[in-house]
Structures are given as structure tokens and as C-alpha cells.
Amino acid sequence: MSLNHDIEFTLNGVTRRATVRVNMSALDMLREVIGLTGTKYGCGEGECGACTILVDGLSLNSCLMFAVDCHGRDVVTIEGLAADARADALRAAFVEHGAVQCGYCTPGMVMQASHLIATHPDADAEAIKRGIEGNLCRCTGYKKIVDAIASVNSAVKQGATP
Amino acid sequence: MTEIEQYVAPSSLEQAAEYLRSGEVTILAGGTDLMPQSQGGRLKIKRTLMNIHHIPELKGIAIDGGEIRIGALATITEIMESDLIKKHLPILLEACDHFASDQIRNAATLGGNVCNASPAGDMLVPLLVLDAEVELASKPNGSLSRRRMPLAEFFVGPGKTRRGPTELLAGLRIALPPANHYARFFKFGTRPALDISTISIGIAGMLKNGALSQVRVAFGAVAPVPMRAPRTEQALEGKRLDAAVIDAVADVARNEVTPIDDIRATAWYRKELIHNITKRMLAHVAQS
Numbered sequence: 001m002s003l004n005h006d007i008e009f010t011l012n013g014v015t016r017r018a019t020v021r022v023n024m025s026a027l028d029m030l031r032e033v034i035g036l037t038g039t040k041y042g043c044g045e046g047e048c049g050a051c052t053i054l055v056d057g058l059s060l061n062s063c064l065m066f067a068v069d070c071h072g073r074d075v076v077t078i079e080g081l082a083a084d085a086r087a088d089a090l091r092a093a094f095v096e097h098g099a100v101q102c103g104y105c106t107p108g109m110v111m112q113a114s115h116l117i118a119t120h121p122d123a124d125a126e127a128i129k130r131g132i133e134g135n136l137c138r139c140t141g142y143k144k145i146v147d148a149i150a151s152v153n154s155a156v157k158q159g160a161t162p
Numbered sequence: 163m164t165e166i167e168q169y170v171a172p173s174s175l176e177q178a179a180e181y182l183r184s185g186e187v188t189i190l191a192g193g194t195d196l197m198p199q200s201q202g203g204r205l206k207i208k209r210t211l212m213n214i215h216h217i218p219e220l221k222g223i224a225i226d227g228g229e230i231r232i233g234a235l236a237t238i239t240e241i242m243e244s245d246l247i248k249k250h251l252p253i254l255l256e257a258c259d260h261f262a263s264d265q266i267r268n269a270a271t272l273g274g275n276v277c278n279a280s281p282a283g284d285m286l287v288p289l290l291v292l293d294a295e296v297e298l299a300s301k302p303n304g305s306l307s308r309r310r311m312p313l314a315e316f317f318v319g320p321g322k323t324r325r326g327p328t329e330l331l332a333g334l335r336i337a338l339p340p341a342n343h344y345a346r347f348f349k350f351g352t353r354p355a356l357d358i359s360t361i362s363i364g365i366a367g368m369l370k371n372g373a374l375s376q377v378r379v380a381f382g383a384v385a386p387v388p389m390r391a392p393r394t395e396q397a398l399e400g401k402r403l404d405a406a407v408i409d410a411v412a413d414v415a416r417n418e419v420t421p422i423d424d425i426r427a428t429a430w431y432r433k434e435l436i437h438n439i440t441k442r443m444l445a446h447v448a449q450s
Contacts, residue, residue, distance in 0.1 A: 002165065002166065003165065003166045003167065003168070003169060005169050022166055022169040022211055023166060023200060023201075023207060023211070025197060025201075044198070044201065045198040045202075046194055046198065046262070046263070046265065046266050046356075047356055049263065049265060052265055058239070058268040058269075059264060059265050059268055060265050060268055060269045061194070061265045061266065061269070063197070064192075064193055064194045064197045064198065064266070064269065065193050065197070065269065066190055066193050066196075066197065066213070068169055068171075068211075068213065069190070069193060069213060069215060071171070112264065112265065115264070116264075130354075130355075131264060133263050133264070133353075133354070133355030133356065134262070134263020134264055134265045134266065134355060134356060135263075
């Protein structure tokens with residue numbers, strides 16, 4: 001039997017308690033303990049970005065984070081982004097630009113994109129490519145994703161979205 | 163087989179050092195190495211798993227008595243965004259820029275990169291040419307004590323350091339470089355992101371009249387540890403960097419490294435890279 005530990009943290013704006021194995025990843029906790037399966041398992045070693053979440057406002061690979069380390073922190077997953085007004089523009093842009101094909105990378109890609117927009121609203125196409133270099137997509141060839149993020153960034157700059 | 167018996171998250175260095183006295187402690191910082199290594203069976207978590215995230219003494223980047231102290235918990239992102247680092251140690255930014263991905267830079271700590279002691283660790287080569295020292299804390303006889311050690315002596319093999327089982331890396335210390343200090347870093351990989359370096363090179367020294375003195379050269383991923391290169395340093399020391407000197411130094415560099423063949427490159431190719439990129443970097447020095 002592995003050692004368990006009780007943690008309390010903010011998940012998508014709501015205080016949550018969970019009992020987790022001390023060597024469990026935050027990704028396994030989200031999917032298996034809490035039941036939020038929007039965050040995907042891709043590679044399990046931080047190469048693909050499918051498991052990207054926001055912790056205290058920073059994007060992280062949840063597969064590399066210990067679940068116990070979520071204690072006391074503010075965690076946002078793709079489910080939580082649905083309540084964020086800026087996510088509406090981002091979601092619409094992904095649809096409009098055809099940035100979703102098989103969809104597996106999309107939750108992580110959208111989380112990283114939202115972090116990028118929040119921290120680098122002036123990012124041009126090159127900076128966007130650098131910003132999503134930790135997210136792999138095997139379908140789109142990235143151009144549509146970069147275009148989608150760039151369109152939100154330029155809209156933000158023009159004050160068209162919150 | 164030993165199971166994890168306790169999880170602790172101390173809020174002071176004092177408490178952490180107390181837990182470490184048992185010597186059976188695995189330290190958790192960013193987790194970006196510990197998680198894949200433990201899940202992949204390459205590392206076994208000891209009886210106590212200790213999360214050091216809540217220890218204020220391990221955080222921050224500050225000037226302290228003619229030195230910059232970078233707390234062990236400073237993340238790669240924090241280093242990249244630090245005005246102090248931008249101003250005094252820009253070579254570290256060159257290493258941060260090609261360090262993994264945004265997600266990993268947001269979590270990975272400098273202390274973790276140092277203690278993980280990969281021969282290819284991105285921050286280690288620049289830290290070596292900056293003459294960084296590690297600051298180790300422990301509680302050998304009931305009271306907290308610290309010792310310092312040059313980073314160049316810290317690494318003993320892949321994943322192995324001179325940090326004792328009861329010690330915690332508290333931070334890195336780097337003397338503030340004087341005005342004519344020159345330091346550059348180059349990492350070669352097949353893509354800029356998320357690539358373990360094929361080779362990396364750091365060159366530093368005092369630059370005057372086209373010559374470097376007090377030269378520091380370090381190489382990554384070409385030996386069991388990130389290595390200082392004393393023969394290459396000696397070949398460079400005080401010499402005006404004309405084409406003949408640059409050629410000669412690049413030859414010395416190629417012969418000083420002892421790389422292996424692995425999935426990223428053959429030993430031969432690594433030696434060629436060391437030669438060619440040392441040459442290229444020295445040509446840059448000569449022009450500046």
C-alpha cells in the first residue's frame with residue numbers, strides 16, 4: 001500500500017479536498033481521483049504538453065507535478081477555462097481557424113495558449129511558436145493553431161475581447 | 163522493498179535540515195525530473211518524501227555581499243525574468259532560453275538542475291564558467307550549518323554529486339562580474355525546445371584587446387560530468403585571438419573531451435561539434 005496524504009486546494013475556482021497517493025501525479029489525481037478527464041495523458045514525461053494546466057497562473061505539465069504539491073495552490077484545468085470570458089474568444093478562434101483536428105492535444109494547447117495570451121499579449125507568430133514549443137500536435141502542422149492564437153492576441157490588442 | 167513512510171513539507175530550512183538528519187530523504191522541488199525518474203523506475207523515493215516548496219530561505223534572487231545568490235528554488239522562468247540576472251549574468255539567459263519548454267521552465271528549479279547532475283544539464287555549463295559555488299545546509303549537531311563548495315568540485319558522475327545525504331542545496335552563489343567580463347553559452351541540439359543537448363559550450367573571461375584572461379571554458383554532454391576544460395583554458399589564456407590561435411584552441415578542445423556514442427550523437431560527431439563550435443564562438447569573441 002502506498003502512503004496517502006490529504007490535500008486542499010482551489011480547483012477551477014472552488015475549494016477541493018482530495019486524498020492522494022504521495023507519489024501520484026497531479027494529472028492522475030485530476031483524472032482518476034477527481035474525475036476531470038479534459039486534461040489528457042500524452043507522454044507522461046513533459047514532452048508533449050497534452051496535460052498542461054495552470055497552477056498559480058503558470059502553465060505546467062500536470063504529469064510532472066506531484067499531486068501533493070497542489071496543496072494550497074490555485075489550479076485551473078480546461079474545464080475551468082470554460083468559465084473564463086477570454087476562453088470564449090480562444091475557443092471561437094480555434095474553431096474558426098480549423099486548429100482542432102483529432103483534438104487530443106487541444107486541451108493542453110488551449111491551456112498553454114491562454115497562458116501565452118495572458119503573459120505575452122504582444123506575441124507575434126514567431127513568439128507564439130516559441131510559446132507552444134512544449135505542445136505537440138500531430139495533425140494540424142501548427143499553422144492553424146498559431147493563426148488562431150495570433151488572431152486572439154491581435155483582437156485583445158484592439159480591445160475587441162476582454 | 164521500502165515504501166514511502168512519510169510525506170513532509172517543512173516551512174523552514176531548520177525543519178528541513180532536521181528531517182534530513184535521518185539521511186533517508188528524497189527531496190521534491192519542481193518535480194520535473196523526480197516524477198519521470200521515479201515513475202520510470204530509474205529512481206526510488208526514499209522513506210521520507212520532502213517537499214521543499216514552502217521554505218522561504220530557498221527562494222529569490224538577490225545581491226548579497228558582492229555576490230548574486232540564486233535560491234535553489236528559483237525556477238528557470240524566474241531566472242529568465244530577473245532584472246538582476248539580465249544585468250549581471252546574461253549568459254544564464256542564453257541557457258534558460260533553450261531550456262526545455264515554457265511549462266517545464268515554470269516548474270523546474272535551478273537547485274534541481276544542479277542536484278540532478280546530468281552531464282547535459284542546461285544550466286550547469288554557464289554556472290561553471292561563472293565560478294559558481296553551491297551553498298549546502300545541514301544540521302550535523304543540532305544547529306544549522308552551511309558550507310560552500312565550488313560547483314566545479316560538486317559533480318562526481320552522472321546523477322552523482324558531493325551533496326551528503328543529510329545536506330540540502332540552499333542556493334548558488336556567483337561573484338558579481340566586473341565590467342569587461344565576457345561570458346557566452348551555446349547549446350547544440352536538433353531543435354531548440356525540449357532537446358537534451360548534444361553538446362554545450364561555455365566560454366568566459368576578462369576581455370581586453372582581443373584576448374581573454376582568467377579564462378573559463380566548460381563543456382556539457384561530452385564527459386560523465388559537466389566539465390571544466392583546463393587544457394583549453396590554458397591554450398586560450400591571454401592570447402590574442404587570431405585565426406591561428408583559434409584553430410589551435412579548437413584542436414585542444416576536441417582532444418580534451420571524452421564523449422560517448424548514444425542516441426543523440428556519436429562520440430566522433432560530438433568531438434567535431436566541440437571543435438567547430440568552439441571555433442565559431444572564439445571568432446565571435448575576436449570580433450567583440
